[in-house]
Amino acid sequence: MQAALLLFPGINRERDMIQAVRQSFGRAPAIVWHKETELPAGTDLVILPGGFSFGDYLRCGAMAAHSPVMRAVREHAGRGGYVLGVCNGFQILTEAGLLPGALLRNAGLRFLSMETRLSVERADTVFTRNWAPGAVFRAPMAHGDGNYTARTETLDRLEGEGLVAFRYADENRNGSARRIAGVFSPNLRVLGLMPHPEDLVDPLLGGTDGKPLFDSLAAA
Amino acid sequence: MSEVSETLARSFGLDAEEWGKVLEIMGRAPSLTELGIFSVMWSEHCSYKSSRVWLRELPTEAPWVIHGPGENAGVIDIGGGLAAVFKMESHNHPSFIEPYQGAATGVGGILRDVFTMGARPIANLNALRFGDPALPVTRRVVDGVVRGIGGYGNCVGVPTVGGEVNFHPAFNGNPLVNAMTVGVARADRIFLSAAAGVGNPVVYVGSKTGRDGIHGATMASAEFGAASEEKRPTVQVGDPFTEKLLIEACLELMETDAIVAIQDMGAAGLTSSSVEMAGKGGVGIELDLDAVPQRETGMSAYEMMLSESQERMLMVLKPERAEMARAIIEKWELDYAVIGRITDTGRIVVRHRGEVEADIPLSPLADQAPLYRRPAALPPKPARLAPLERHAPLDRALLTLIGCPDLCSRRWIFDQYDATVGGQTVKRPAEADAAIIRLEGGRRALAMTVDCTPRYCAADPEEGGRQAVAEAWRNLTATGARPLAVTDNMNFGNPEKPEIMGQFAAAIRGMASACAALEFPVVSGNVSLYNETEGRPILPTPAIGAVGVLEDAAQAVGYAARPGLALVVIGATRGELGCSLFLREIYGREEGAPPPVDLAAERRNGDFVRARILAGGVAACHDVSDGGLLVAVAEMALAGDCGVTLEGAGTAEYWFGEDQARYVLAVAEPAALLAAAVAAGVPAQHIGRAVAAKELTLPDGLAISLPQLREAHEGFFPRWFA
Numbered sequence: 001m002q003a004a005l006l007l008f009p010g011i012n013r014e015r016d017m018i019q020a021v022r023q024s025f026g027r028a029p030a031i032v033w034h035k036e037t038e039l040p041a042g043t044d045l046v047i048l049p050g051g052f053s054f055g056d057y058l059r060c061g062a063m064a065a066h067s068p069v070m071r072a073v074r075e076h077a078g079r080g081g082y083v084l085g086v087c088n089g090f091q092i093l094t095e096a097g098l099l100p101g102a103l104l105r106n107a108g109l110r111f112l113s114m115e116t117r118l119s120v121e122r123a124d125t126v127f128t129r130n131w132a133p134g135a136v137f138r139a140p141m142a143h144g145d146g147n148y149t150a151r152t153e154t155l156d157r158l159e160g161e162g163l164v165a166f167r168y169a170d171e172n173r174n175g176s177a178r179r180i181a182g183v184f185s186p187n188l189r190v191l192g193l194m195p196h197p198e199d200l201v202d203p204l205l206g207g208t209d210g211k212p213l214f215d216s217l218a219a220a
Numbered sequence: 221m222s223e224v225s226e227t228l229a230r231s232f233g234l235d236a237e238e239w240g241k242v243l244e245i246m247g248r249a250p251s252l253t254e255l256g257i258f259s260v261m262w263s264e265h266c267s268y269k270s271s272r273v274w275l276r277e278l279p280t281e282a283p284w285v286i287h288g289p290g291e292n293a294g295v296i297d298i299g300g301g302l303a304a305v306f307k308m309e310s311h312n313h314p315s316f317i318e319p320y321q322g323a324a325t326g327v328g329g330i331l332r333d334v335f336t337m338g339a340r341p342i343a344n345l346n347a348l349r350f351g352d353p354a355l356p357v358t359r360r361v362v363d364g365v366v367r368g369i370g371g372y373g374n375c376v377g378v379p380t381v382g383g384e385v386n387f388h389p390a391f392n393g394n395p396l397v398n399a400m401t402v403g404v405a406r407a408d409r410i411f412l413s414a415a416a417g418v419g420n421p422v423v424y425v426g427s428k429t430g431r432d433g434i435h436g437a438t439m440a441s442a443e444f445g446a447a448s449e450e451k452r453p454t455v456q457v458g459d460p461f462t463e464k465l466l467i468e469a470c471l472e473l474m475e476t477d478a479i480v481a482i483q484d485m486g487a488a489g490l491t492s493s494s495v496e497m498a499g500k501g502g503v504g505i506e507l508d509l510d511a512v513p514q515r516e517t518g519m520s521a522y523e524m525m526l527s528e529s530q531e532r533m534l535m536v537l538k539p540e541r542a543e544m545a546r547a548i549i550e551k552w553e554l555d556y557a558v559i560g561r562i563t564d565t566g567r568i569v570v571r572h573r574g575e576v577e578a579d580i581p582l583s584p585l586a587d588q589a590p591l592y593r594r595p596a597a598l599p600p601k602p603a604r605l606a607p608l609e610r611h612a613p614l615d616r617a618l619l620t621l622i623g624c625p626d627l628c629s630r631r632w633i634f635d636q637y638d639a640t641v642g643g644q645t646v647k648r649p650a651e652a653d654a655a656i657i658r659l660e661g662g663r664r665a666l667a668m669t670v671d672c673t674p675r676y677c678a679a680d681p682e683e684g685g686r687q688a689v690a691e692a693w694r695n696l697t698a699t700g701a702r703p704l705a706v707t708d709n710m711n712f713g714n715p716e717k718p719e720i721m722g723q724f725a726a727a728i729r730g731m732a733s734a735c736a737a738l739e740f741p742v743v744s745g746n747v748s749l750y751n752e753t754e755g756r757p758i759l760p761t762p763a764i765g766a767v768g769v770l771e772d773a774a775q776a777v778g779y780a781a782r783p784g785l786a787l788v789v790i791g792a793t794r795g796e797l798g799c800s801l802f803l804r805e806i807y808g809r810e811e812g813a814p815p816p817v818d819l820a821a822e823r824r825n826g827d828f829v830r831a832r833i834l835a836g837g838v839a840a841c842h843d844v845s846d847g848g849l850l851v852a853v854a855e856m857a858l859a860g861d862c863g864v865t866l867e868g869a870g871t872a873e874y875w876f877g878e879d880q881a882r883y884v885l886a887v888a889e890p891a892a893l894l895a896a897a898v899a900a901g902v903p904a905q906h907i908g909r910a911v912a913a914k915e916l917t918l919p920d921g922l923a924i925s926l927p928q929l930r931e932a933h934e935g936f937f938p939r940w941f942a
Contacts, residue, residue, distance in 0.1 A: 009461070009464075009465055009552070009553060010375070010461050010464055010465070012375075012376070012377020012464060012641055013377070013641055013643075015642055015643055015660070016640075016641065016642060016643030019643050019660075020643070050641075051377060052374075052375040052377075052460070052461060052464070054461065055375065055459070055460070055461025055462075056375070056461075057461065110367075110636055111370050111371075111374055111636045111637075111638070112635060112636070113374075113634070113635055113636065113637055113638045113639055113640070114635050140640045142374065142638040142639075142640060142641065144374075196640065198643065199640045199641075199643050199645075204646060204658065204773055204774055205643070205644070205645060205646055205658070206646075
């Protein structure tokens with residue numbers, strides 16, 4: 001699996017993501033500046049890490065969704081390539097129309113930084129197959145805008161087609177519709193989620209609960 | 221343009237004698253811009269004119285100190301070819317006027333002090349003091365400050381991993397917001413601010429200059445009156461997104477050999493950065509203000525020189541590398557402008573629209589800066605507290621204490637701060653006595669903490685200053701880290717009052733004694749005076765930020781107890797209730813002498829505890845501080861989600877006394893620990909054990925369920941902000 005990590009101005013969790021990818025993949029991802037118009041040849045997986053792209057001064061992810069590199073990401077996804085967006089990366093993917101729904105301000109209108117628990121809704125995808133079906137794992141979250149929302153029909157479709165990737169398994173602190181923490185594209189090749197599995201891949205830093213995501217991808 | 225006169229100089233904060241010096245140095249009446257430059261450079265905030273004579277008493281050297289006070293931040297060798305770069309700075313005055321932006325720009329400013337030196341910031345901490353929680357204004361200030369710290373730190377992507385919060389009515393009109401940043405650099409690639417190389421370009425990088433924050437440094441050097449809200453326009457506005465770009469752009473540029481000197485534009489903006497860079501380098505500097513990137517039209521030279529617009533840096537570059545530097549800066553979509561050059565005149569010359577707006581000789585501006593040894597009235601030593609006559613039951617007292625604003629859980633606060641960004645956070649808040657951050661690519665880790673007990677300092681500033689340093693050292697030690705050095709943030713009232721200057725001098729003396737005894741030098745710091753509103757001063761608060769090192773992050777211990785472990789207290793307990801939280805919260809009395817700090821015992825006990833932790837026999841360790849032994853044990857139970865059964869004397873003095881130099885250790889083999897303590901001459905006492913049953917059984921036979929304890933501990937902030 002060849003990974004490329006997109007760097008938009010204001011992204012700040014790229015070091016965490018590079019560390020997690022390097023550990024599972026055996027090598028760091030290629031770094032792609034947002035003004036590039038092409039992905040490195042042979043890219044299998046595009047990663048959009050967390051942060052505050054363009055300061056989130058407009059809607060979160062709205063500016064980045066229009067960066068030059070996103071055209072190449074759309075083409076990559078259109079060809080059935082893998083895309084992973086975490087936190088701000090998830091917001092960018094929804095703004096770019098690569099995933100349904102939107103992320104609103106947290107229900108309590110405060111930034112939330114704590115450990116949460118996620119349930120794995122399906123363990124038969126290239127992103128999740130190293131988890132047991134129904135597994136619950138810990139993941140740090142850190143966001144001000146993680147309140148997942150979509151039209152009722154969209155939510156029903158996501159549930160009906162098995163496109164909900166993760167749900168909050170303890171408190172639904174940010175108020176997400178149907179406790180949704182992450183969703184897949186219809187072909188199960190684009191994944192977006194709010195919490196940060198990349199920050200929990202080392203026993204020394206609190207555990208390896210997030211590692212199955214990267215191990216799953218590494219084996220693809 | 222207003223006419224420059226002594227009256228105007230007074231309104232800029234210069235007194236008659238200082239105005240006389242300005243005339244003498246200039247040999248003529250200064251222009252408005254020149255007066256502005258003198259007034260900010262000679263403000264308390266920039267010149268340290270009241271505090272410098274005392275600060276000299278602090279120990280600043282150790283074999284591991286690379287750069288002590290005088291640079292943008294302190295630099296220490298942490299092994300492995302790496303250096304820790306850190307400093308703490310106050311943003312007290314702006315944070316009362318405009319809490320969100322005041323706190324946010326405080327974080328931004330201290331981050332710049334650290335990455336200016338070539339270090340990637342790896343952690344932020346903060347020390348906050350607020351007024352009476354019963355006042356609505358306190359709630360508003362707390363909310364704004366917490367949002368501001370989070371808003372800036374979260375966006376810029378530096379984890380906020382530690383801090384402390386106190387409440388006291390003495391902070392009603394003057395909250396304290398002290399922000400600390402710790403960064404890491406290669407020890408052989410530290411960037412300094414002394415300009416050099418006649419003809420070298422002076423380059424401006426970052427945000428555009430606007431009219432915000434003009435005269436912020438002067439505002440920070442005066443007391444507040446009732447109309448302080450009118451000073452809102454002097455507060456700067458932060459842009460953490462631009463700061464993030466500035467960090468990445470500067471660190472990328474620092475990988476090259478383009479930079480001769482660099483300094484951030486902090487207080488007094490372009491004035492202090494250009495004057496200090498040229499002054500330190502013993503050169504002159506010419507600035508062409510027409511080249512300064514401007515956010516607003518029609519700005520005067522005076523406004524540009526005094527603007528405190530945020531997220532700006534000033535650099536002296538090698539001329540042949542200037543274009544490469546421009547390409548890097550512009551890649552990050554930041555402004556880059558050559559705004560001047562280095563000269564050999566020893567003067568700062570400022571031109572704007574074809575006119576010379578300022579022409580000042582630099583060395584008298586620095587050398588003849590006012591320096592005062594103000595009268596200092598030493599505070600009387602408080603009488604020791606007389607024994608208490610009757611006692612509240614331990615269980616009720618514990619529940620009250622663990623839920624009071626000064627001791628309750630800070631979860632509501634730190635849950636708003638991103639503590640894990642960067643992917644190196646080993647211990648986040650409420651897990652250990654110090655935050656632990658691993659250094660990328662290795663096993664080494666830094667431990668960091670901030671500490672001060674203002675109520676001790678108010679009663680006895682010397683003992684309080686000593687205690688603040690000792691507690692910081694103890695908090696690092698309790699994780700297993702080797703304490704290395706401190707940064708201080710001296711928050712006091714009006715230094716023109718002898719009793720305030722006396723507090724300052726005494727606190728310095730206490731700090732100096734502890735720094736010397738613990739080999740814990742001061743490498744950077746900041747002084748904030750005039751923290752008074754309508755004549756009422758704050759509690760003296762010499763906040764101490766401290767950094768230590770662990771060779772292997774895996775050796776760090778937290779304070780969560782585990783069922784089955786024995787609890788052993790290290791250090792002597794005499795039952796010091798003077799100035800204790802027990803006395804204040806249960807009896808409503810703020811009296812007596814603070815617990816004395818025995819530096820020899822502090823050193824002996826701490827070195828013993830650290831050695832035991834590094835030897836691997838300690839599962840958890842917690843220092844004993846506010847609230848005493850019972851509060852420390854309760855916090856260990858809460859963190860470990862288990863119960864404890866305690867034995868021994870049932871007196872309040874024993875369980876709530878705040879005697880110093882103590883730690884509670886959770887160990888599997890207490891006999892071995894007790895024997896080692898005897899051999900080392902360290903007092904040690906078995907006080908109980910952690911149990912699986914979720915209940916605290918107290919020595920007087922009373923019991924508290926863990927859920928009841930947790931509810932008391934966690935309740936205050938969520939209720940306050942419900």
